[in-house]
Amino acid sequence: EAQVTQNPRYLITVTGKKLTVTCSQNMNHEYMSWYRQDPGLGLRQIYYSMNVEVTDKGDVPEGYKVSRKEKRNFPLILESPSPNQTSLYFCASSFSDRNTGELFFGEGSRLTVL
Amino acid sequence: AQKITQTQPGMFVQEKEAVTLDCTYDTSDPSYGLFWYKQPSSGEMIFLIYQGSYDQQNATEGRYSLNFQKARKSANLVISASQLGDSAMYFCAMREGNFGNEKLTFGTGTRLTIIP
Numbered sequence: 719e720a721q722v723t724q725n726p727r728y729l730i731t732v733t734g735k736k737l738t739v740t741c742s743q744n745m746n747h748e749y750m751s752w753y754r755q756d757p758g759l760g761l762r763q764i765y766y767s768m769n770v771e772v773t774d775k776g777d778v779p780e781g782y783k784v785s786r787k788e789k790r791n792f793p794l795i796l797e798s799p800s801p802n803q804t805s806l807y808f809c810a811s812s813f814s815d816r817n818t819g820e821l822f823f824g825e826g827s828r829l830t831v832l
Numbered sequence: 833a834q835k836i837t838q839t840q841p842g843m844f845v846q847e848k849e850a851v852t853l854d855c856t857y858d859t860s861d862p863s864y865g866l867f868w869y870k871q872p873s874s875g876e877m878i879f880l881i882y883q884g885s886y887d888q889q890n891a892t893e894g895r896y897s898l899n900f901q902k903a904r905k906s907a908n909l910v911i912s913a914s915q916l917g918d919s920a921m922y923f924c925a926m927r928e929g930n931f932g933n934e935k936l937t938f939g940t941g942t943r944l945t946i947i948p
Contacts, residue, residue: 749934760836760923760938761877776935808877812934821867821936823877 720745724809724824731799732832739794739827741809747822749812750792751776752784754805755826761808767792799831835859836926838939845914846947852899853909853942855924863929866907867936868898871921880922883907919946 722743731737743750751766753776763776767786781803783795792811796803809824837856845851857866868880883891883898891898899908911918921943925936 751935758940760940761925761936762938763935766935806875810877820879820882821934822879823869826875826877828875 720822722809722811722822722824724807724827726827727825728828730830730832733800734798737796737799737829739796739807739809739829741792741794741824742790743792743809743811743822744790745811745822746789747811747813748789750786751810751821752782752792752794753808753810754778755808756805764794764807796829799829801831803829804831805829834939835937836924836939838924838942840942841940842943842945844945844947847916848913851911851914851918851944853911853922853924853944855907855909855939857905857907857924857926859905859926859928861929865927866898866900867925867927868896868907868909869923869925870918871923871941873920877923881909914946916946916948919944 725740748769752764753761755761762778764782765776765784767773770786770789773784773786786792807827810821812821835858864885866883870878870880881891881893881896881898883900890900895912897910921941923941924939927936
């Protein structure tokens with residue numbers, strides 16, 4: 719089954735404790751991206767990657783890091799989480815082809831930073 | 833200026849009625865795509881429908897259709913014969929001709945509630 723898998727789905731942590739949210743896709747997509755969703759703001763892009771070893775900032779990259787060592791994986795790293803990073807996070811992937819429509823989303827990871 | 837505007841924070845609709853969810857967009861790029869996603873209470877993002885800026889026909893997918901009015905920069909989602917399972921948050925989103933970044937810019941969403 720074609721899917722984007724994120725882990726963990728739910729996490730409560732404390733300020734300053736490094737954490738990683740993993741993302742893996744099995745569709746051989748070149749493009750992967752991270753979004754955060756906050757009430758009243760919709761979804762905003764954090765980072766994206768056009769292919770292996772190619773990453774770039776989105777609209778709200780502060781406080782986050784990413785890496786793309788393999789095509790299928792795109793982990794999101796919070797080196798020193800703060801309460802304002804409490805949010806619902808989505809990983810997404812697609813082919814890098816402007817003629818295709820859909821961006822495939824993972825199920826979301828709800829993060830709470832105390 | 834907001835790139836995607838959804839002016840209806842919430843809507844209540846009787847079951848079996850048609851629903852129109854509003855979306856206006858702002859871009860100067862001639863090449864763009866418009867999307868609608870559904871987010872049920874379980875939280876996942878479900879792709880509904882896509883319209884490319886050069887598409888001549890309005891997109892349709894089952895009970896979903898996109899009323900694309902390019903001159904008005906409007907991309908309303910129409911759901912025919914609404915069902916209880918349509919109750920969810922709905923997001924309009926746009927991808928602009930920013931080569932390489934398949935970024936979607938999202939609106940703030942409309943929460944649709946279907947009343948039995």
